[in-house]
Amino acid sequence: MKNTKLEPAQLYTACDPAQFKFKSTAELPDQEEVIGQTRAVDAIRFGIGIEQEGFNLFALGPSRSGKQTVVTRFIERQAAEQPEPPDWCYVDNFTDAHKPKALSLPTGMGSRFQQSMEQLVQELRTAVPEALESEEYRARLQEIEEALNEKQEQAFEKLHEEANAHGIAMLRTPTGFAFAPTRKGEIIKPEEYKTLSEDERNDIEAAVDALQVQLERLIQEIPKWRRQMQDEVKQLNRDVIMSAVGQLIDEMRRQYATLPDILTYLDAVQQDVIDHADQFRQTEEGMQLLPGLMLPGTERQTSFLNRYSVNVIVDHSESSGAPVVYLDNPTYPNLVGRVEHQAQMGALVTDFTMVKPGALHQANGGYLLLDARKILMQPYAWEGLKRVLQSHEIRIESLGQMLSLISTVSLEPEAIPLDVKVVLLGERFLYYLLCEYDPEFSELFKVAADFDDMVERSDDNNQSFARFLGTLARQDKLRALDTGAVARIIDHSARMVEDSEKLSSRFGKIADYLREADYWAGQASREQITAEDVDQAIDAHDKRLSRIRERLQEETQRGTLMISTEGEEVGQINGLSVMQLGDYAFGHPSRITARVRLGKGEVVDIEREIELGGPIHSKGVLILGGFLSGRYCPEQPLSLAASLVFEQTYGGVEGDSASSAELYALLSALSGIPLKQSLAVTGSVNQLGQVQAIGGVNEKIEGFFEVCRNHGLTGDQGVLIPGANVKHLMLHKDVVDAVSQGKFHIHAVNTIDEGIEILTGVPAGERDDKGNYPAESVNYSVEQKLAAMAEHAHEHEEKADD
Incomplete structure (x- = not known):
């Protein structure tokens, strides 16, 4: 029998x-330097060096691997x-207020331009x-007003003289102007007017009608004269x-003479100031009477003057080199920016000063x-x-409007x-x-x-590991490590x-152990x-998470969970499995039993039949049939019916690591040769x-x-x-x-x-030249x-058939 014991x-x-x-x-x-990540480091250098479209980078690997x-x-x-990239700001679009204009300025000039505009407004x-x-x-x-008044007076005076020439008086009444016939400078009374001959009355009426026409023409000219006066006033204002x-x-134009966009904007500012000059007048109603009490006039004026503000959304005045931004909470507004609103008189209002940048603007x-x-x-x-990477532009859009959730008018910044x-x-x-489900992903993230997960355990990497631990200890202000701790x-x-x-390569987890070891050293x-401190840190970590493991060990020792560590049984074996609970894994034995009878060559996995067995576990069981045949x-x-089961398991069973144990139990059940219960088995098996x-x-x-230690080590137990x-x-x-x-x-x-x-303890047996297994062997x-x-x-x- 081959010696299989390990030293x-x-x-x-x-x-x-x-x-x-x-x-x-x-x-x-x-x-x-990075320890043992040559492939990833080369990819990073390539990804950040190439400037072609779509060569963005995806760093993939286990969590906390650095x-x-x-x-x-x-x-x-x-x-x-x-x-350093340029600064960006938004300014008012005086011709279309809901579409603010974006201005690009050389690095650091955004805040300077903002201050210049604030000074200009003041x-x-x-x-x-x-x-x-x-x-x-x-x-x-x-002069302009007097000229208009004089022109009006001259026109009325001329009409008045012409009326007098025809013996007609032009009278001012509360409702306007009226004409009346006169004789010797006196207005003819109605009774006297009736005594006039018909020819005289006809002449008077004709003269009055002619004067009335001239008066109407004169009155129609007055609005034109007033508009001319207003134009003259506007020109005067200009x-x-x-x-x-x-x-x-x-x-300001001289300060920003090299920036055409700024010059264009200043031209628009100048024209807007001229067009809205009256807005700059401060009245008594707009004064601040008490500290903290602003009257409506001032609020309106301040709101109006906001149109000349500069909203600097990206300021690199204190930057050095290209920006590097990590966004911890990548919501849509945090990514592409947003437009905020303010409640006024029960309504939500906004303007370009409420445009807020996203991480894409900052980066x-x-x-x-x-x-x-x-x-x-x-x-x-x-x-x-994906949309901004494909379009190569950042367009701020409100999700509420995109989804038609709100009807508030918002902005469409350039x-x-x-x-x-x-x-x-x-x-x-x-x-x-x-890569599998998003066809656009591979076009945008090509690197x-x-x-x-792991690196080679070599002398060079051991030395690098020691330097890494020292570096981490200094960064976190921990105690230094001696060689034993390393x-x-x-x-x-x-x-x-x-x-x-x-x-x-999970350096984050290793760092946690180092911090715990520093605590115990303290x-x-x-x-x-x-x-010793490192051992205590590892043991303490496992102890905090070991409640379930200790409970299972306790129930095994008490006999609630049936595990034998002595004696021999036919068709019964100790299989081994691992339970993963969060970041903690532990092993525990399970009793596996096998039963056989006459049948049609089926090996039944009871876990599979009741849907507690996963596909990999079921695959392992089906392989047993291939091995036997x-x-x-x-x-x-094959004319057997065999059943296999993990006893006292009430959850899912997955993996094929118990397939060899199941096969040993099945061979024992078929041969009638008992298996040592002092041994446990793990390992998968193939059809060969x-x-x-x-x-x-x-x-x-x-x-x-x-389990064996709790039951008492006998010297026969093992795995x-x-x-x-x-x-x-x-x-x-x-x-x-214990092995030693x-x-x-x-x-x-x-x-x-x-x-x-x-x-x-029985030879397995090999076929002889005639194809027969030796008697007294398991295979026989x-x-x-x-x-x-x-x-x-x-x-x-x-x-x-009979």
């Missing part, structure tokens, strides 16, 4: 502290060498009223305002980092991001050109789902930086990835973190009888070891694992010590035959049983 040295690959040439990590320089830290570090280095508030209230203005205005305002605006000309999961969870945020490199950070499954963390990092030849009043009685049909690697091997071994899993072993010190003392054993097997020999007993079942099945068929 203690094979159960735990320890990091030798002697390889480190320092006494504490305080002596080490900072770790600048993706964001690494990406940010490289991007900040690149951004520091790039020029000067206009003084200069315009002074110009409109000056003596010269009043005199010229009075001339006066231009003399007062032109110099102020010309000074324009630089880099924007987003968490993929967060942006996908926010309504319309993902579609909004779109701003976009030039940004977007980096998404997320899990691998998100990347692959987006994938794939961060590995070695212990490296060992646990290998345990985290279940591989003695690898190290975990509790012990130590100046440095030692291996391929190995035994190849010339005869080869035992395959599984996950969670350390937790499974430790789970059964704890069968696949030979391919030996390199994954990083077992707890208690298990290694001969109280517990771990067997590495590569085939079912090796395992069945250990479990039964199994084949004889299957042959007998086939014979019985044939006899039953013949009886049925």
Whole structure:
């Protein structure tokens, strides 16, 4: 029988502290380079270096693997060498107020232009009223008014003289003008008028009619004269305002002479000030009477003057290099911006000063980092991001209006050109789902930086790991680590990835262990973190999460959960499984039983029948039928009915790691040879009888070891694992010590035959030259049983035919 027992040295690959040439990590320089992520680093350099359309970056990998830290570090280095992007601001569109105009200004000039406009408005508030209230203005205005009055008086005087020439008097009445005949300067009374001859009355009426026509024409001319006067007043206002305002605006034109958009805007400001000069006049009603009490006139004036404000939405006056922005809450408004509203008199109003920027505005000309999961969870945020990347412009649109949820009139700010490199950070499954279900994703994010879960456990990486721990300790103001603590963390990092030849790249989790170890070092009043502190941190972490594990162990020890660790049973074996509860995993044995009888060659998985078994578990069970039909009685049909079940399990069962244990139980039931209950088994199996690697091997071994220790170690107990899993072993010190003392054993097997020999103490047996298994072997007993079942099945068929 082959020796399959593993030596203690094979159960735990320890990091030798002697390889480190320092006494504490305080002596080490900072770790600048990324540990073992060459593929991802090359992709990041390429992604941030290429400037072609669609080459945005998706950094994929496990959580807390340092993706964001690494990406940010490289991007900040690149951004520091790039020029600062321009400032952006919104100003009023005087011809269409609900479509504010966007202005681009050189870096740092946005706030300067804003201050210049504020100063201009303050000067206009003084200069315009002074110009409109000056003596010269009043005199010229009075001249225009007097000219109109004089023209009107001359016209009426001329009509009055013509009426007198015809013996007609023109009278002013409360309702207007009237004509009456006269004689010798006196108005003819009605009684006297009746005594006139008909010819005289006809002449008077004809003269009055002619005068009435001239009066109507004169009255029709008066509005024209008034409009002419108003035009003259407007021209006067323009001339006066231009003399007062032109110099102020010309000074600003000289300041921004190299910016055509600003000059165009200043021209519009000048024309608008001229057109609305009356708005600048301050009246007594608009004064502030009491502190904090603003009268309506002032509010209206302030609201009007807001049209000359400058809303700076992007200000790079204090920036150095291209911007690097990480948006933690990527809602649609936070991403593309929003238009706010203010309640006034029961209505919601807004203007261009209430346009607020989004992260895309802040990152324009630089880099924007987003968490993929967060942006996908926010309504319309993902579609909004894709739209701006495709259109290369940021257009602020209200979701409420897009969805017709509100009827309030909003703004349509002018779109701003976009030039940004977007980096998404997320899990691998998100990347692959987006590739599969979003056809636009691959066109927009063409660069994938794939961060590995683990790195090689080499001497160079051990040294880099030590520098990383030292760097982290300094950044978080923790105690330095001695060489023993560094070695212990490296060992646990290998345990985290279940591989003695690898190290975990989940640096966030490793940092947590370091912080906990620093706490325990403080509790012990130590100046440095030692291996003892690291062990205490790991044990304390597991203890906090071990309630379920301890409860299962307790119920097993009390006999509630039936697990045997001594004796032998036919068709019964201890299988091993792993329970994952959040960030904590532990192993626990389960009793697996098998029963066989005459049937039609079916191996029934009871978990599958009641829909508690997952597809991978069911696949493992179906493989057993392939193994049996391929190995035994190849010339005869299988005529058994077998049932397999995980006893006392009431939840879902998934995975094929128990398929070898199920096969051992099935072989025992067929052969009648009992299996040792002191052993537990894990490993999957293929149709050729080869035992395959599984996950969670350390937790499974430790789970059964704890059960055996609670029942009492006898020296016969142990676990069968696949030979391919030996390199994954990083077992707890208690298990290694028990193996060293001969109280517990771990067997590495590569085939079912090796395992069945250990479990039964009976040779498995190999076919001889004639194709027969040797008597007294397990395979012989199994084949004889299957042959007998086939014979019985044939006899039953013949009886049925008769």
